[in-house]
Amino acid sequence: MASTAATPSSFSLLQSSSSASTSSTRSPSFVRLASTLRPPLRRLGFAGAAADASFSLHVLSKINSYKSQSTKPIRGVASMAKKSVGDLTSADLKGKKVFVRADLNVPLDDSQNITDDTRIRAAIPTIKHLINNGAKVILSSHLGRPKGVTPKFSLAPLVPRLSELLGLQVVKADDCIGPDVEKLVAELPEGGVLLLENVRFYKEEEKNDPEFAKKLASLADLYVNDAFGTAHRAHASTEGVTKFLKPSVAGFLLQKELDYLVGAVSNPKRPFAAIVGGSKVSSKIGVIESLLEKCDILLLGGGMIFTFYKAQGMSVGSSLVEEDKLDLATSLLAKAKEKGVSLLLPTDVVIADKFAADADSKIVPASGIPDGWMGLDIGPDSIKTFSEALDTTQTVIWNGPMGVFEFEKFAAGTEAIAKKLEEISKKGATTIIGGGDSVAAVEKVGVAEAMSHISTGGGASLELLEGKQLPGVLALNEADPVPV
Numbered sequence: 001m002a003s004t005a006a007t008p009s010s011f012s013l014l015q016s017s018s019s020a021s022t023s024s025t026r027s028p029s030f031v032r033l034a035s036t037l038r039p040p041l042r043r044l045g046f047a048g049a050a051a052d053a054s055f056s057l058h059v060l061s062k063i064n065s066y067k068s069q070s071t072k073p074i075r076g077v078a079s080m081a082k083k084s085v086g087d088l089t090s091a092d093l094k095g096k097k098v099f100v101r102a103d104l105n106v107p108l109d110d111s112q113n114i115t116d117d118t119r120i121r122a123a124i125p126t127i128k129h130l131i132n133n134g135a136k137v138i139l140s141s142h143l144g145r146p147k148g149v150t151p152k153f154s155l156a157p158l159v160p161r162l163s164e165l166l167g168l169q170v171v172k173a174d175d176c177i178g179p180d181v182e183k184l185v186a187e188l189p190e191g192g193v194l195l196l197e198n199v200r201f202y203k204e205e206e207k208n209d210p211e212f213a214k215k216l217a218s219l220a221d222l223y224v225n226d227a228f229g230t231a232h233r234a235h236a237s238t239e240g241v242t243k244f245l246k247p248s249v250a251g252f253l254l255q256k257e258l259d260y261l262v263g264a265v266s267n268p269k270r271p272f273a274a275i276v277g278g279s280k281v282s283s284k285i286g287v288i289e290s291l292l293e294k295c296d297i298l299l300l301g302g303g304m305i306f307t308f309y310k311a312q313g314m315s316v317g318s319s320l321v322e323e324d325k326l327d328l329a330t331s332l333l334a335k336a337k338e339k340g341v342s343l344l345l346p347t348d349v350v351i352a353d354k355f356a357a358d359a360d361s362k363i364v365p366a367s368g369i370p371d372g373w374m375g376l377d378i379g380p381d382s383i384k385t386f387s388e389a390l391d392t393t394q395t396v397i398w399n400g401p402m403g404v405f406e407f408e409k410f411a412a413g414t415e416a417i418a419k420k421l422e423e424i425s426k427k428g429a430t431t432i433i434g435g436g437d438s439v440a441a442v443e444k445v446g447v448a449e450a451m452s453h454i455s456t457g458g459g460a461s462l463e464l465l466e467g468k469q470l471p472g473v474l475a476l477n478e479a480d481p482v483p484v
């Protein structure tokens with residue numbers, strides 16, 4: 001689980017452009033996690049293709065325990081430093097009501113059992129710090145994307161696990177504002193924890209309604225944001241409340257995510273390699289452009305490579321191609337050259353005669369994909385080249401699988417990269433997994449423990465890697481100046 005081993009009193013933040021995203025209309029996270037196993041079918045629209053259900057269950061159980069690793073903060077890249085919960089001592093906290101926004105948006109199965117408690121475990125260090133210092137903790141989170149009050153999105157199923165991890169009985173409120181909640185807050189002892197009901201049961205949450213934010217804030221004396229996975233949302237409980245609660249500080253998880261995803265990437269030990277894969281180049285343009293400014297080596301894999309091949313005049317059969325991104329691919333290749341970044345595209349690929357787990361497959365040079373065949377993984381020569389390139393690196397960030405790793409026949413490239421990262425991590429390289437399907441991939445291979453950092457936020461980590469600012473972080477108070 002996430003460790004509090006080293007939790008500096010304040011942390012550094014280096015971000016460039018400002019672009020706060022708001023809530024989208026994607027399906028709830030727990031639905032999405034299950035559907036993570038079939039995205040190619042969904043995203044590519046291969047009608048009639050069916051993922052193997054037993055395999056899906058297998059991967060789901062593997063996803064169950066992806067972990068944040070112990071904290072190894074990277075410091076010294078300050079353009080803005082936020083106040084941390086670690087700055088608050090018992091003098092600040094004893095008897096105080098603290099509103100803690102966590103991201104407890106965990107996947108639940110049909111029987112409301114938690115299938116991955118990572119986000120709950122990751123929230124524990126901050127809560128423990130507060131209770132150990134005599135605070136009264138008012139814990140808030142969203143779960144999924146409910147439209148109004150929806151029992152299946154209640155936070156009630158989380159109470160037993162939270163209580164177990166904290167070693168105390170967490171009290172659960174049936175609402176997140178109002179007189180009944182105020183009564184429970186008044187009864188809360190020092191060191192007690194009250195879990196508010198799903199804050200998204202109110203539409204005002206995602207609208208960042210100031211009156212709603214004020215009602216939430218009125219419950220407490222000060223505010224801690226530890227919800228990294230939701231820090232890219234400017235919502236009432238992540239941003240609005242900070243206008244009414246002072247100080248508003250960062251929790252340990254938020255701090256650790258920023259230390260890695262901003263600190264390590266902005267000020268990397270070199271050589272610094274980025275591995276970007278996944279289905280489409282369009283979803284990773286911002287990440288690739290941003291990483292090209294920073295990295296020494298860029299390895300590209302996944303479905304996006306065929307757009308690059310086609311842009312270079314190669315035939316790609318029926319592989320995934322984004323016709324409207326051919327010029328962009330060409331300009332990214334030119335940009336890499338201009339920046340002196342060593343951009344490696346796979347030289348061979350595993351092709352399939354259909355998009356299915358039981359497709360016929362063969363290995364061909366990247367320039368030799370026949371009509372009617374599609375590339376679904378990188379080939380053995382590419383694995384060798386990529387592995388050799390990674391051998392020398394000191395920092396690696398990975399976002400997106402190398403192939404359709406959900407199908408065993410096309411998982412070799414992704415698995416080989418995961419194992420290589422395990423190997424170099426053990427030798428001292430910093431290895432960062434930037435959320436999303438890459439997390440499921442390192443879990444599937446069983447190498448999660450070896451990684452330096454595995455992000456708990458998919459969308460939030462992508463936005464950070466793109467160089468965007470996160471509203472939930474921006475809103476926090478700045479750290480006290482360091483005495484000289």
Ligand SMILES: Nc1ncnc2c1ncn2[C@@H]1O[C@H](COP(=O)(O)OP(=O)(O)O)[C@@H](O)[C@H]1O
Pocket residue numbers: 036038039040044277278279280283301302303304320375376377399400401402403404405406435436437438439
């Ligand atoms: N060659 C390929 N053709 C089609 N889909 C691919 C290919 N390689 C990888 N994918 C798919 O890309 C998906 C992940 O894409 P994406 O969401 O961009 O990554 P992440 O979630 O890591 O950010 C996976 O489900 C994987 O099956």
Ligand SMILES: O=C(OP(=O)(O)O)[C@H](O)COP(=O)(O)O
Pocket residue numbers: 023024026029032103105144145229230233435456457458459460
């Ligand atoms: O699961 C989450 O995001 P993620 O799926 O991008 O990691 C967060 O809890 C944010 O949820 P949201 O995307 O419904 O705002």
